[in-house]
Amino acid sequence: MIGSLFAGHLARVCEVSVLTRRREQADGLNEQGLRVSGKSERLAQVVATDDPDELPEFEVAIVATKASGLEAAARSLQGRFPDATVVTVLNGIGAEDVIRSHGAWPIVSGVTFMSGTRHSDTHVQYILDTETWLGPFEETPFEVVQDIANTLVASGLHAEALPDLRPAQWSKLLFNAAVNPTAALTGLPHDLHFAEEDDPGDLGHLVHGLVDEGKAVAAAAGVQLHDDPWEMNVLATQRGSAHYPSMLEDVDAHRPTEIELITGSLVREAARHDVPVPLNTLLYALVRGKEASWQAH
Amino acid sequence: MIGSLFAGHLARVCEVSVLTRRREQADGLNEQGLRVSGKSERLAQVVATDDPDELPEFEVAIVATKASGLEAAARSLQGRFPDATVVTVLNGIGAEDVIRSHGAWPIVSGVTFMSGTRHSDTHVQYILDTETWLGPFEETPFEVVQDIANTLVASGLHAEALPDLRPAQWSKLLFNAAVNPTAALTGLPHDLHFAEEDDPGDLGHLVHGLVDEGKAVAAAAGVQLHDDPWEMNVLATQRGSAHYPSMLEDVDAHRPTEIELITGSLVREAARHDVPVPLNTLLYALVRGKEASWQAH
Numbered sequence: 001m002i003g004s005l006f007a008g009h010l011a012r013v014c015e016v017s018v019l020t021r022r023r024e025q026a027d028g029l030n031e032q033g034l035r036v037s038g039k040s041e042r043l044a045q046v047v048a049t050d051d052p053d054e055l056p057e058f059e060v061a062i063v064a065t066k067a068s069g070l071e072a073a074a075r076s077l078q079g080r081f082p083d084a085t086v087v088t089v090l091n092g093i094g095a096e097d098v099i100r101s102h103g104a105w106p107i108v109s110g111v112t113f114m115s116g117t118r119h120s121d122t123h124v125q126y127i128l129d130t131e132t133w134l135g136p137f138e139e140t141p142f143e144v145v146q147d148i149a150n151t152l153v154a155s156g157l158h159a160e161a162l163p164d165l166r167p168a169q170w171s172k173l174l175f176n177a178a179v180n181p182t183a184a185l186t187g188l189p190h191d192l193h194f195a196e197e198d199d200p201g202d203l204g205h206l207v208h209g210l211v212d213e214g215k216a217v218a219a220a221a222g223v224q225l226h227d228d229p230w231e232m233n234v235l236a237t238q239r240g241s242a243h244y245p246s247m248l249e250d251v252d253a254h255r256p257t258e259i260e261l262i263t264g265s266l267v268r269e270a271a272r273h274d275v276p277v278p279l280n281t282l283l284y285a286l287v288r289g290k291e292a293s294w295q296a297h
Numbered sequence: 298m299i300g301s302l303f304a305g306h307l308a309r310v311c312e313v314s315v316l317t318r319r320r321e322q323a324d325g326l327n328e329q330g331l332r333v334s335g336k337s338e339r340l341a342q343v344v345a346t347d348d349p350d351e352l353p354e355f356e357v358a359i360v361a362t363k364a365s366g367l368e369a370a371a372r373s374l375q376g377r378f379p380d381a382t383v384v385t386v387l388n389g390i391g392a393e394d395v396i397r398s399h400g401a402w403p404i405v406s407g408v409t410f411m412s413g414t415r416h417s418d419t420h421v422q423y424i425l426d427t428e429t430w431l432g433p434f435e436e437t438p439f440e441v442v443q444d445i446a447n448t449l450v451a452s453g454l455h456a457e458a459l460p461d462l463r464p465a466q467w468s469k470l471l472f473n474a475a476v477n478p479t480a481a482l483t484g485l486p487h488d489l490h491f492a493e494e495d496d497p498g499d500l501g502h503l504v505h506g507l508v509d510e511g512k513a514v515a516a517a518a519g520v521q522l523h524d525d526p527w528e529m530n531v532l533a534t535q536r537g538s539a540h541y542p543s544m545l546e547d548v549d550a551h552r553p554t555e556i557e558l559i560t561g562s563l564v565r566e567a568a569r570h571d572v573p574v575p576l577n578t579l580l581y582a583l584v585r586g587k588e589a590s591w592q593a594h
Contacts, residue, residue: 182583182586185482185583185586185587186583186586186587186589186590187586187587187590187591188586188587188589188590193586193589200564200568200578201561201564201578201581201582201585202582202585203582203583203585203586205578205582206578206579206582206583209575209579264498267497267498271497278506278575278576279575279576279579281497281498281502281503282503282506282576282579282580283579284498285498285499285500285502285503286479286482286483286500286503286583288498288500289479289482289483289484289485289490289500290482290483290484290485292483292485292490293483293484293485294484
């Protein structure tokens with residue numbers, strides 16, 4: 001869905017090829033093009049294929065899969081176009097390491113606040129036209145990051161290059177780690193319950209406790225946060241219409257969730273720095289248990 | 298269901314009247330009697346009514362509702378038969394205080410390990426013929442407790458009078474507080490996942506952590522446990538067929554759960570003794586959030 005938003009816009013300023021998982025989607029995109037509605041109106045010509053061997057040479061690959069598709073996407077890039085740059089735009093942290101384990105490309109880290117709804121294989125609705133932030137991973141020169149951000153802006157998206165992405169990436173990680181599993185386990189969309197702190201059993205206390213654990217890990221990892229995840233949470237719950245986090249959709253549909261890249265990464269990072277994160281560990285175990293229950297029943 | 302097991306057996310040794318919530322159930326019981334199958338085979342004559350004003354005088358009332366029915370049951374006893382003794386057999390702790398707030402009867406605390414399945418308004422299957430333990434609450438003489446236990450035994454049930462029930466009651470409380478919300482939130486029946494402690498994200502760690510918090514509260518409350526709740530958990534998961542905790546059934550059916558008498562009581566008791574119980578508080582908030590989600594959607 002995020003990938004379609006990038007492709008649908010970028011086709012205005014460069015050649016775009018799309019690697020799909022399913023053959024039918026590739027056929028549909030080649031025949032009908034990729035339609036974007038909502039905040040932008042586009043009908044983009046793209047070259048689509050489900051076979052990595054058929055991918056035309058590219059300068060930049062944007063990997064914007066869900067966590068569950070990351071490993072397969074990285075594998076399909078392996079051995080191809082060593083001079084290309086790979087941009088990762090996923091929830092959580094650690095996607096760059098998965099890409100790195102499949103090749104030596106320069107990597108650009110991304111975090112996006114855009115959102116959309118997938119209506120069909122060839123139609124995506126652009127709902128929140130918020131920013132995508134990019135930053136260098138390891139030794140990637142900042143100019144490379146700026147070039148890519150400029151191309152995104154030229155295509156009609158909102159993007160910014162930051163010398164250090166980690167403050168933004170971690171702010172979003174801590175926000176997601178507090179909100180997404182809580183929504184997935186309770187069945188609540190991200191609504192006002194998530195900010196309530198009157199009664200000791202109110203959900204807001206839990207969300208606050210999760211955020212505080214995350215902040216301690218960020219501090220131990222030497223990351224200064226870009227935004228306060230608790231304030232992000234309070235603001236988001238006051239927006240009016242409650243957001244339905246993707247982890248809740250995944251749980252409702254009995255699909256694998258993004259728990260590993262979100263809470264799993266945070267718990268492992270905490271262990272690395274000897275920071276106790278009992279609440280996040282508990283949510284990690286509960287969501288994994290929930291995934292296991294689909295096998296058990 | 299537990300109430301029907303008591304009524305179906307006790308009718309052999311004393312007159313039994315049953316207060317039902319629904320008129321049809323009372324009619325069915327008066328017409329067809331109460332059938333017990335499984336570990337016992339009984340067809341018991343009982344006097345049933347849904348109107349507390351029609352209750353014949355009784356010497357002993359057994360309150361074995363689910364937590365959600367406790368307040369209504371206690372209210373229906375208010376002002377009646379002050380010389381009777383009231384026995385509470387509910388999950389969690391604190392049912393005695395709810396009864397006390399409606400009358401000055403001597404109270405006997407109970408905890409049961411029996412289980413059964415309700416097949417219809419007039420038929421219950423007796424599955425686990427394990428013990429019911431009784432103990433005095435406040436100033437109730439121990440002889441009263443022994444009399445009631447003897448009557449249960451004479452009716453064909455397994456029962457024991459204990460001078461102090463709290464060690465057993467708290468062992469079951471801590472077991473239930475660790476297992477039931479975990480099952481309700483993950484969707485897992487009480488299976489081997491609950492004892493797994495290999496990976497840091499394994500559910501067993503969480504269950505162990507919940508039990509350890511509970512033990513700290515028990516110690517602060519001056520209660521010595523009868524059984525170790527962690528060992529109860531490990532043993533139960535090794536029994537072969539996984540038990541489906543009632544809180545999971547409640548969540549599946551979008552019914553109010555017993556979270557208040559189980560985890561809620563433990564969290565309040567912890568606050569009284571200044572014992573931190575972050576993991577139990579988190580589960581408390583999540584299950585309450587889950588209950589709220591049935592209103593929110």
